[in-house]
Structure formats: C-alpha cells, structure tokens
Amino acid sequence: MRRTVTKLADGRELIYFDERDDVVRDEPDRRELPPPPPASQLRYDPLLDEWVAVAVHRQARTFLPPADQCPLCPSRDDRRSEIPASGYDVVVFENRFPALSQRIADEPPGVTPFTEIRPGLGRCEVVCFTDDHHAAFVDLPPDRVRTVLDALADRTAALAELPGVEQVFCFENRGVEIGVTLHHPHGQIYAFPFVTPRTRTMLAAARRHAERTGGNLYADVLAAERAAGDRVVAENEHWTAYVPAAARWPFEVHLAPHRPVPDIPALTDAERDAFGPLYLDVLRRFDGLFDMPMPYIAAWHQAPVRVDRELAHLHLQLFSIRRAADKLKYLAGTESGMGVFISDVAPERAAQLLREA
Known part of the structure; x- marks a missing residue:
C-alpha cells in the first residue's frame, strides 16, 4: 500500500x-x-x-x-x-x-x-x-x-x-x-x-470483573457466546460475529477478534485479512433480511489512548434501527429519557434470522 x-x-x-x-x-x-x-x-x-x-x-x-x-x-x-x-x-x-x-x-x-x-x-x-x-x-x-x-x-x-x-x-x-x-x-x-461516556461505562464494568475474577470481561463474554452458539451468526479462525444476549437494537451484531487486542493497530496481518470476508458476509445478511439495503451504524470500540488499555477488547458494533421491512425503531421515552432500552426482537431470533438470510 x-x-x-x-x-x-x-x-x-x-x-x-x-x-x-x-x-x-x-x-x-x-x-x-x-x-x-x-x-x-x-x-x-x-x-x-x-x-x-x-x-x-x-x-x-x-x-x-x-x-x-x-x-x-x-x-x-x-x-x-x-x-x-x-x-x-x-x-x-x-x-x-x-x-x-x-x-x-x-x-x-x-x-x-x-x-x-x-x-x-x-x-x-x-x-x-x-x-x-x-x-x-x-x-x-x-x-x-x-x-x-x-x-x-x-x-x-x-x-x-x-x-x-x-x-x-x-x-x-x-x-x-x-x-x-x-x-x-x-x-x-x-x-x-x-474518554467517551459509553467507553467509561464499559471500562468500569471491565475493571470490576478484573478485580473479581482476574479476567478480561469482553473476552470472557465472547468465549461464553461462542460456547453457547445460539446467537453466533458467523465465524472464522480469527473472528466471531454474534448477537449480544442483551442486544439493545432490533438487529445488532458484534464482530470481535478471538485474541484480546486494544485497538485496530494491534491486529496482526492474519487478523486483518480475516476480518473483511466475515464482515462482508454479515453485511450481506443484513441486506438480505428484508431484501433491501439495511440502514446501519458500524462503530469500532477501541481502548482509550492512555488509560485502561488492558481492560479493553477491540470489537465492531454493527446495528440497525430497522425492526421490520416497513418499520423503524424510534427511541421512545424510556430510551431517550432514561437510557432503558426495550428490544422489539429477541436476540436469539435475530441471530436465527441473520443466519438464514
């Protein structure tokens, strides 16, 4: 390049x-x-x-x-x-x-x-x-x-x-x-x-988990999701794409490397090569859900520059506000006012639909 x-x-x-x-x-x-x-x-x-x-x-x-x-x-x-x-x-x-x-x-x-x-x-x-x-x-x-x-x-x-x-x-x-x-x-x-509010919240949870167990919270959650399997959408040697068990959005997938790394620069050549085919596969599944281009946000969660880098685990959060072919999810009072999300689609069902798409 x-x-x-x-x-x-x-x-x-x-x-x-x-x-x-x-x-x-x-x-x-x-x-x-x-x-x-x-x-x-x-x-x-x-x-x-x-x-x-x-x-x-x-x-x-x-x-x-x-x-x-x-x-x-x-x-x-x-x-x-x-x-x-x-x-x-x-x-x-x-x-x-x-x-x-x-x-x-x-x-x-x-x-x-x-x-x-x-x-x-x-x-x-x-x-x-x-x-x-x-x-x-x-x-x-x-x-x-x-x-x-x-x-x-x-x-x-x-x-x-x-x-x-x-x-x-x-x-x-x-x-x-x-x-x-x-x-x-x-x-x-x-x-x-x-450090952004969402990242601070995630790091605080990761810190509590590390103090209690000595483990990396995201890595442990990823391992549990891979073991359960029912919310896994696709995977390869280096990455897994899965619907979080407590997904906030109708269709939400995390793509995470199996090796805990703090940010994108820390990925190896093999991990970078393996990301593209899996991500493109998931995007095609998103578009195939309702046979139309799916609106989405793809957000890379990286470690802060100077603090708590050992607590983080790089992952891409992909989510859409479309909950049906003719319906969008708008943030209601509980979500916009209080930050309490109410999901319209069960995560297990969302994963099944994405696997079948």
Missing part, C-alpha cells in the same frame, strides 16, 4: 491510501476556499459528568447533494471536489465542518460555576472507501476492506499522538434513516479530548 500526504486549498490534510505502489499523487486542489472554522466549544454537564460539543458552524455542512455535486467523488475538469484526484482507492481527509479540531480560538469563560467551557480540541476526519459514488461498503472486495482497515489503523495511531487526544473512534453511518448527509460510501473518525 502506498501512502501519500498532501494539503487541500484551505490547509486541511488529505491522505491517499493506494493499493498500487506506482501511483503518483500530484494533483493540486485548485479551489478557492475560506479558512477552516475554529474549534467548537466543549461544555461540561455536571449532572451527568459528560462533555457536550457545541459546533454551530456545522449547520452549514453539505446536506444530501445530488450525485453530480457530491464532494466525495473524484474531481473533474468541470467540477472540483474534496478529492483533487480523478480517481482513488481509499482517501482520508480532515472534515471541512469538524466538531473537533486543532484550530483553537480564544477560550470563553464558563456560563455558570458548574459548567466549565473549553475548546473542542481534537480532530475529525472523513474516510472515503471507494471513488464509486453508487457503491456501498458491502460491494467492496475483501482486499479493499483490508485497505480500509489499514487506513483506520494508520489514522488511529497518528491521531493518538495529537496533543490532548484521549480516544479515537472510527465509524460508518449508512442510510438516510440513520441520518447520513452524503450518499457516497464513507466513514468518519473522531479523535476525542476525553
């Missing part, structure tokens, strides 16, 4: 990940662009011990443009996009409308004695999986999935070195039902200046 770093017209970084070593990337960005916006505000919620990002400039971000105006397609002579090249394999670049960035403005005072405000230090990147606007991740060949995984590993390691970054989160949203604003197949990476 050939890695080429360049700059866009406004100074943002763009990185090509090419599958051929002889590719030359010297196309300049010929657009005239305003400077990137300053970092957002982070406001501390003392009632939940959580940070909220306030990024007002994101109101102006591109929203569902037609295909001939897609900013993630390759550039043409008559239309310049975010990618200057006329074709590409995988590209990563700094988001033009980031929730977090390294461009720090003056730090404002807190709004109350209890609500600290600080700059939204970090970084947000866009990952384009292919230059084919009409493709989807499920259409990629396994070797392209490997290229994507290598790019995520590269960016996870690089972003972890940035000042103030505490956690790197890679994810993909698919489908307007989920809330995507660009149809082109792509994902995103957020480098957070704090």
